[in-house]
Amino acid sequence: MSRQAMSPAERRLRSQLTKLLYDQPMLRGTLGIRKITCGSPTCRCARGFTHDTLYLTYARDGKRHQVSIPKELENQVRHWVHNHRTVMRLLDEVCERSHEVIRGHKSPRS
Numbered sequence: 001m002s003r004q005a006m007s008p009a010e011r012r013l014r015s016q017l018t019k020l021l022y023d024q025p026m027l028r029g030t031l032g033i034r035k036i037t038c039g040s041p042t043c044r045c046a047r048g049f050t051h052d053t054l055y056l057t058y059a060r061d062g063k064r065h066q067v068s069i070p071k072e073l074e075n076q077v078r079h080w081v082h083n084h085r086t087v088m089r090l091l092d093e094v095c096e097r098s099h100e101v102i103r104g105h106k107s108p109r110s
Contacts, residue, residue, distance in 0.1 A: 053068055053069075
């Protein structure tokens with residue numbers, strides 16, 4: 001389908017999607033916080049005040065992986081995960097518009 005044949009809303013969706021894909025880093029996964037103890041008997045975590053550590057969980061080759069995110073990268077990684085979710089949402093919207101075209105097309109019956 002040519003760009004001119006698309007509705008303004010679909011062109012806007014595709015422009016947003018393209019801009020994110022080309023201009024922004026992204027990361028697939030889920031962020032979660034784990035409360036851990038470091039094992040040092042003199043640390044405050046030994047008294048119940050655990051360390052909060054951010055982890056990224058993702059699947060690759062059918063296996064689940066987890067990686068600890070350093071504090072200095074936390075905001076950046078959160079932004080990358082948000083970008084991936086936004087791309088997936090926009091892609092779903094573009095696909096839904098294609099489904100609408102298919103549903104609206106009626107083939108002649110023999």
